[in-house]
Amino acid sequence: MTRLVLWDIDLTLIDARGFGSRWYRRALADVTGKALQRMPDTAGRTELAITTDVLEIHGSTPDEPTIAAMFAALTSAVAETRDELSQRGSALPGAARALTALADEPRFTQTLVTGNLAEVAFHKLESFDLHHHVDFEIGGFGEASVHRHDLIADSVAKAEDRHGGPIAPDAVVVVGDTPHDVAGALRFGAVAVGVATGSSSEDDLRAAGAHAVLPNLADTDAVLAALS
Secondary structure, X not given: OOEEEEEOOXXXXXXXOOOHHHHHHHHHHHHHOOOOOOOOOXXXXXXXXXXXXXXXXXOOOOOHHHHHHHHHHHHHHHHHOHHHHHHHOEEOOOXXXXXXXXXXXXXXXXXXXOOOOHHHHHHHHHHXXXXXXXXXXXXXXXXXXOOHXXXXXXXXXXXXXXXXXXXXXXXXXXXXXOHHHHHHHHXXXXXXXXXXXXXXXXXXXXXXXXXXXXXXXXXXHHHHHHHO
C-alpha cells in the first residue's frame, strides 16, 4: 500500500439530501418526545457534533446515555428507509467507477472518514451498491469525535494495525466536499482532495487549502491522478 484513501460519503459519493432532517425528526421524537424545530449546520460535521447540537437546541442534555439512544434511533430510522433512499437518493456521477478503479490498483487501500455513524455509513453505501470496495473495519466514523481530524487519526491507527507498520501522513489522502474535510486533512498532515459536488465551490475548496480540487468524480483518470 502506498496510499490510504479516506472517502467522505455525503455529497462526495452519494446524494441523500432531504433524508437527514427526517431521520433526526424521528430520532428526537423517539428519544425525547420532542418535535424537531430546527437543524444545526450539518455539512462536513460529525454525527456526535450534530446530535449534541440537536439535543441542546431542543432543551435536552447531551449526556452519554441520551446520545447513545439518539445514535440507535438514527440507525433504525436509516435502516427503515433504505428502500426509499435507494429510489430517491443517488450515487454521484463517477463514484462507482472511482471506487472500482482504486480497488484494481494494489497501491491504494480505501476506506471512509465520514461524519456518519458506522452502521449508517454501511446502509448508505449499500443502498447504491457502493459498499464492495471500501474496508469498513478501518474507517473513521462520526460517533468517535466532534473533530474530523480525530476520525482521520482513528482510521490511520486502524490501518497501521492492519498493515503492521506506520503510515506517513502524506501517504493519507482525504477526499471530501467541504472545507471541514479539507481542514481535517490539513490538521492531520494528510493530502486533501476537494470535490465540488456539495455546497462548496471549487474556489471555496482551494481557499480552504485543498491540494487538488475536482469538479466531480466523473473523470476517473483525473480522480486517480489527484489521489496519486
